[in-house]
Amino acid sequence: MLSRVLAALASGGLLCLAFPTFDLWGAAPLALAVLALVLTGVRPRAGFALGLLAGLAFFVPTLHWSGVYVGNLPWFALSTLQALFFGLAGTVYAWLSARGTVRPLAFAVAFICAESLRSRAPYGGFPWVKLAFSQADAPFGRLAALGGAPSVGFAVALTGALLAMVATRAVGRMPLGRVALPGGLAVGLAVSGLLVPISTDGPTAEFVGIQGNVPRPGLDFNAERRAVLDNHVNATLAARAAGEAAGQPRPDLYVWPENASDIDPLRNEDANQLIRNTVAQTGVPLIVGGLLEEPEGYLSNTSLLFEPGKGDTARYVKRHPVPFGEYIPNRDFWRLFSDQVDLVRRDFYPGSEVGLFTVPARSGQVIRAGLSICFEVAYDDIMRDVVNAGANVLVVQTNNATFGYTAESPQQLAISRLRAIELGRSVVHVSTVGQSALITPDGTAHQVTSLYTQAVVRGALPLRDSRTLSVRLGGTPELAAVLALLGLVAAAARRRPRTTDDIDPNHRRRE
Incomplete structure (x- = not known):
């Protein structure tokens, strides 16, 4: 034995x-x-x-x-x-x-x-x-x-x-x-x-993912929430200037990661104006990973679409908050084993709608971005739902600042790569601190960034509408x-x- x-x-x-x-x-x-x-x-x-x-x-x-x-x-x-x-x-x-x-x-x-x-x-x-x-x-x-x-x-x-x-x-x-x-x-x-x-053809759109970085790794990564927001604003404007100087195509969509604005961008006027000004300067729609103080007594982990001249026009609320990370089930029971459960002071409220943002591209194509936030990328049904809702590209917003220099971020990127193959879609995978990448429908990750650096991923990705056998079988x-x-x-x-x-x-x- x-x-x-x-x-x-x-x-x-x-x-x-x-x-x-x-x-x-x-x-x-x-x-x-x-x-x-x-x-x-x-x-x-x-x-x-x-x-x-x-x-x-x-x-x-x-x-x-x-x-x-x-x-x-x-x-x-x-x-x-x-x-x-x-x-x-x-x-x-x-x-x-x-x-x-x-x-x-x-x-x-x-x-x-x-x-x-x-x-x-x-x-x-x-x-x-x-x-x-x-x-x-x-x-x-x-x-x-x-x-x-x-x-x-x-x-x-x-x-x-x-x-x-x-x-x-x-x-x-x-x-x-x-x-x-x-x-x-x-x-x-x-x-x-x-x-x-495995097909990778199709009309393309230009995407830019912003990895703004945080002041320090760890659970208190957002202790300087304004610094995190400023990092993403500054990196976005720098990417715009660098792209124009290099003669690169104008982007169709900018993407910020999860927790890019942990200052509620709909209730805090300063944060809201900062994001609006950034969108106005780039002239390009922006998906922001934000934290909303709603509903009453709860928080919401959200993706928000800001468009030039319109402000915030659409939102997605994370459907599957992480137990023991974003909410504490049976809190009184688990407190008997560890008071660490109270590090989560307020529970996150789950969303009920599939995440899909529609954005017109300069080429005349329409970007239909299917959204998932952080660990949601690991759930088969959540990812399938966005494709069945009409997504022709996937956006994975994540924050890996609370896991240090570990394998967590590479493990998550590997999941996004398999999802690209499974669902027949390109993936814009953007993290606050890395790894970020643009992924084509064959699962190839391009421009993979390093951890805890400020970085930008940008390029053309195919938009695809056909459904793989995997999607049809469910x-x-x-x-x-x-x-x-x-x-x-x-x-x-x-x-x-x-x-x-x-x-x-x-x-x-x-x-």
């Missing part, structure tokens, strides 16, 4: 290497191959424990950024919660593989169903570092255009389990044909994404995985002998 424990920990550690900032995407199927070998043939209770260990070995280092400024308790609590879903997958797969034979389909659907569940629960879920979000540079990543993040994760998990089957058959000295079959299927899956066409791939898992469980239940889970047909206890 010790060897299985060590292998489970190794699989979690290996999976870390697939994500930023290591970016070794091939580590993901290899890690899952090890995990499949570890879980095959053990009792369900052992499957839970081994899955939990693998999850801890993965999430603790990968989510290290969550405790940089708030301490170890939130970091370990979040990591443990996420690892429990690995344990759940391990329980189910261990039960399905009770006969000691690697079952690739069962492993893949169990893993993806657990991933889908952790994307929804508790408190709306936390879909960060899903398998798919490590695959933007891999052939696997192109499968997102067919079935979204779930199809990518399924292919990675299935490939890993097939590799595990190759290993067990090779060790068991099976005929070469029986060893080669799962190996060939694994190789075929690994390169199948190369057959998926949540169907996840539903198919759930139905497949239920079918496998039902079939296994019919085949199982009428004995306890812990005893095999030869009356020997399994590990």
